[in-house]
Amino acid sequence: MSVDHKAMHKTVSNVVSNPLHNPPHNTMHRTAMSLRNLTVTFAAKSGNASYTAVKDTTLDIADGEFVSVVGPTGCGKSTLLNIAAGLLRASAGEVTVLGEPLSGINTRAGYMFQAESLMPWRSARDNVMAGLQFRGIARMDAIKRAEEWLERVGLAGFGARYPHQLSGGMRKRVALAQMLILDPKIMLMDEPFSALDVQTRQLMENELLALWETDKKSVLFITHDLEEAISLSDRVIVLSAGPATHPIGEFIIDLPRPRDVAEIRMTPRFLELHEQIWSAMKQEVLKGYQQTRNKLVA
């Protein structure tokens, strides 16, 4: 345990002494999105005391960078993402997107939600083309592009199905196409692949990496799966357990690209990183679990 502690402290102090961490790619200098000193306190409501989910959290994503956030359940990952999307206002702190302070919805970002987000009254194809429709793009054109995207996420021929006629994993892929068809500069993804089986999941992860590598989007990716985080990212950020969640460790993933998510898991460097990050996380996961349980008992 004490060894774990030391390793963790080292990482944290590393980050603190070097707040503008080295970007993993030399070509990147601009910041795509920056969350500065965010604190989120949910107001007290009908018997519940007010709850500070996130406290004084700072997080930068460089242009074209793939950042993953891992942390115990209920620590405030989705909350952070909602703030980055402009759907939730932080109690304190500010968000800048491509150099401009964010007010209202983050129009440069696409968001893949953790919960079901498709419109149940629209077929898969109509869901995928929704964003284009909102932008006033001609219907025929929109349909054509939606069909293309359905094919890219492996759902060719499923366009006429309604969400309830698709499997959970298929719905996630529709949601992915729905986001990507708008070609967002920043992608916010909240545990997008946790509903998929291992094989499909690796396919989708590779597809996501391929897309990301061609378009150089910036990604803020939330997951509870450390292996997924490491195999995809340039950087992994570990959050503490709630309340008052804040980053407790930041790890640069220096694995070579392009990567194959299945193969990269076998490499020694991967295992080394996994070990390092996991030792930083372990206590927080246990703490988070304990707290959730206590909450339920209380």
Place this chain on the structure above:
Amino acid sequence: MKKIPLWIWQILLLVALFAAWHILTVPGLAPNFFFDNNDKAAFFFGEPLRIFTAIWIWFVDGEIYPHLWVTLQETVLAFVIGTLCGLGVGLWLGLAPLASAIADPYIKAANAMPRVILAPIFMVWFGLGIWSKVALGVTLVFFIVFFNVYQGVKEVSPVVLNNARMLGASKAQLLRYVYLPSATSWVFSSLHTSVGMAFVGAVVGEYLGSAKGVGYLIHQAEGTFDINTVFAGILVLTVFALLLDYVVTFAENRLLRWRPGQSETERI
């Protein structure tokens, strides 16, 4: 037992009911155990054969069609107007918390009031033609649709809503592409009730005062103690209501295909 389909049993039940009715009412067929006079059962309950004859004559002579047409018009108009008003007001109040808080007690009061007593007032306002019946039907339909739409707007999934906003939907587009479809699905779930209410409004309105419509026919026959015609009118109305319900089911199946819970698997 298993081989006989359900509908045969249903038809048999219907035939049995009419047979019992026939035997118990036609003078002299069954011994009197309740009435002291042979003709009294027929006087109070009518005779199926005469009822069917009355219906037959209505349809063959064509006397019934204008009346049915008027009743249908009233029903459809009451349904359409009531639904549109309910949809509009429901959307509005569902999206405006302050307005809905202010209006809340009045809506509850208006809904609690037995609206059939408004019929005489509507007669004064709109005359004896179809519009007083339409108005009565509208007051009945409106509240059903209104409450459903209101509920529907409140229960739009916040994630779906946020997703649409992230996809770039403006306020107007949210209304049109998220709130409206969600609310209409609730309207459709109350379709059977609201069509039924429109029909009730039309018939009750006709019964209370009019010059046309099936309700009027029944009222006329009642005035002359022609119980067979009263029953004939009731039977025609029942079949008419069943047909309306069938149309509604058809529309519902077409329009709510996206709804989960009606999944069907195929037996191989």
